[in-house]
Amino acid sequence: MPLSDRGLVLLGLVLGSFCTPLGSVAPGNYSKGHLTEAAPSRADALNVLLIIVDDLRTSLGCYGDKLIRSPNIDQLASHSLLFQNAFAQQAVCAPSRVSFLTGRRPDTTRLYDFNSYWRVQAGNFSTIPQYFKENGYVTMSVGKVFHPGISSNHSDDSPYSWSVLPYHPSSEKYENTKTCRGPDGELHANLICPVDVADVPEGTLPDKQSTKKAIQLLEKMKTSTSPFFLAVGYHKPHIPFRYPKKKIRQSYFASVSYMDTQVGHLLNALDDLQLTNSTIVAFTSDHGWALGEHGEWAKYSNFDVTTRVPLMFYVPGRTAPLPEAGEKLFRYIDPFDSISELMEPGRQVKDLVELVSLFPTLTGLAGLHVPPHCPRPSFHVDLCREGQSLLKYFQLHDLEEDLTLRGNPRESIAYSQYPRPADYPQWNSDKPNLKDIRVMGYSIRTIDYRYTVWVSFNPHEFLANFSDVHAGELYFVDSDPLQDHNMYNDTRGGDLPKSWTP
Template identity: 45%
Template sequence: MENKILKWMVDYFCVSVFVEICSVAQNNVLFIIVDDLKPAIGSFKDKLAVTPNIDKLASKSFVFENAFVQQALCAPSRNSLLTSRRPDSLRLYDFHSYWRTTVGNYTTLPQHFKENGYHTHSIGKVFHPGITSNFSDDFPYSWSQRPFHPKSEIYKNAKLCQNEDGSLGANLICPVIVNFQPFGTLPDIESLHEALHFLKKKNNKTIPYFLAVGFQKPHIPFKFPREYLDLYPLENIPLPQNRWRPATLPEVAWNPWVDIRTRDDMKDLNIPFPYGPISDDALKKIIQCYYASTSYIDYLIGQLLEAVDNNTIIVFVGDHGWSLGEHGELAKYSNFEEATRVPLLIHVPNLTKNKKKITKLVELVDIFPTLVDLTQISKPLSLCPVDNESTALCSEGRSLASAMWGNASKGKSAVFSQYPRPGPYPELNSDKPILKNISIMGYSMTTRRYRYTEWVGFNTSTFNISWNKCYGKELYDHSIDPGENMNLAGRPELHEIQKNLRKKLILGWRHV
């Protein structure tokens, strides 16, 4: 106990010095969240990516190279990040419930800033829209003014994508001429203009702001200005070497990417359900459009960053990753690292004048307590109680401030993700099962060397986990298999390693 108290005192002292160095005035906060963005960014060693503006931000930020989401699906991931509570605490694994009415009146990240003197505003996709944020983006709890949504987003899935024969479809691949789109614009362009308008009014004001800007691309459909295709000639697009389903992958772990198959242009390919495969030519076009969409967002982010003053903490993050053919999969909806690992950058004024790489394992639930410590708007967040009954302000993450300051501690020894399934075999609703249909939960733990996953029975009435009812296990050794291509679960020579990893997985995040 004395060691824990001493560590807390040291960390708190570091944070206090941290904030004193950063600025005298209260820092503004710009929170940028990008939909479906994996680390397909130049500063994350992706040689294909053309992302000069994000790279420029990275050059003066803390770059967290091993940041993981808690579930690779938009609503659960965003609500987990913004409340610093994990999916099992929110009891949210789909798009169909609002945590304040079903579990507890938990405080959110922007709400905490609002309650401590900040003007908070949401632009674009920050919370997932719909019932999961009470059809209001959690207004007025989290935001000082009504959240902004682009008027053109109602056309995001409309039949506006041009086919080769001149007809229009609701396609996956949809490069467009912007002037010919409804209202002559695209949703992310509208969000940028709203953000620039907000910053023009709020910069140099005495009341600090917390501005959250959510960009929709590279989320499907890949609707973006067609000129960004020029950055990625199709003949230069590489295919992943591991683009086939691993023979030892449990069937329950497979993500059949149904939302890809149902797009008009993909239907014409007659891709066999559930395992495919998709043709190399089609996969190349998907990869090309994912990267083109990312470069489009990079350009908008560059314009946004030019309007930010020097007193602003900037957080840049993806809400989850996206598979681009690795293991024969597309989209998210899995526990593979392609779906769970995301880019995370934190820029702190006057402190990160140069790039500072952090290789420690971190989770998106860590962002909330980190921003509290960096701004010192309140005392540090306490750890949430085990019973999950309290609605008091707390965190199920761990502040990254001491790691940013240079504390020599090793950090977390493991990070945790999970994904639900309706049954042991791929079904049409395997990707996005609604709560009542979930019967299996895949609990996944990544350590510095391994990823270990068990797909176990899950009761959505009691929310009890049946660890003894197992439908599949996965074990990957990243030291010899960074691509997670060879499932080693069940190997007799790894029995003790798997046994210890299983024990750690069951104990959970509180014990790492």
């Protein structure tokens, strides 16, 4: 059945944004890099601390969730520019991380699963840490930054992205070990369990180890003559939901609070080492997580609960005044204190933004040359970015101005996508391998609606056929914020609501 005229307009937007001519592309040369200007010195360069959390939706106090105890992240938000509507480009770990760390969309990285390396499969695309490294920064990775395995060449993209070997906590390998003590007194494996740290091999947990290692690296870099780019990837609240037993709240929310304690210790160390005045702090997640919405307890979709993520930037002197001598911006706060103050976030942006904007935004905030927009196709271009720079939101200088920034919300759009092996659910519907992908769902999110078309996809040519539409979804978020009522069939060929303004 034909789409309405306005539906065709919107489908054209999808086509223009996602679909690029794809041909055979040879892997690029692994050249040393793209030095664009003199390497910055410690005196005039800002450091970067990038914190990436796994499977974290916007269930945080600073995003209005009163059920969550996240005082340390909320404290960071109070000194940051916070983006209320930031979206990942695919709601699964490896494709999302490769996408925002290269600044390219999944259709360009050609990664929709966990089983290929973009430098071989698509092109020799530069990454955010690689670009900082090539511009004089010491770049370091702690924990889960790139997804481990084939998707980062079993090396976390070393040596291209990192100055030193990436660090992974030794306790990672015990993820599926029986550490949950049951009523029978025996240890069991479980996706949800509070643990006695004494029952865990090595007597620690991965995120605790990552925090300790990151603080050690900060201590070393305090006396360095070079600026640093430190990426710290936390595993929680990814399943299994394991957290120390003294935190008695169950499952996801308790894991968020446990992760918040680690962020608090890390930021407190930044203060103690007197690096707060010279370090940009960016905080985000690879994607969200459904907690029962649409009958799901997972990611693997285009709905807001799985694609919307927290995103905030602390920039010394721009998002908050520089702290005076002896003043602490990031004092550690125990999430489980009986009395904890509720901190309001700093400036907030309502416009919709995307994680592919991290590359141009971080480089611009650090004073480096912002890589150019990518041409179409861009498989032959090592250094470019498909995301929009968010620097315009940092231009206000009066820190006493209204706390809510509003651009033109009808011009802000975020794109996401998700692959399926078939039109109907089957055993591999959530995580199909590339060879099994037959349908791709391309989603446009505006301030008013989420619109998705499911179209045929050829995994051998990496090509979507937008003339073969299998299904569609349309949700009006003002009246249907949980996106439960699909209006697609109700609007095809008929009059659309007045709020429809593609």
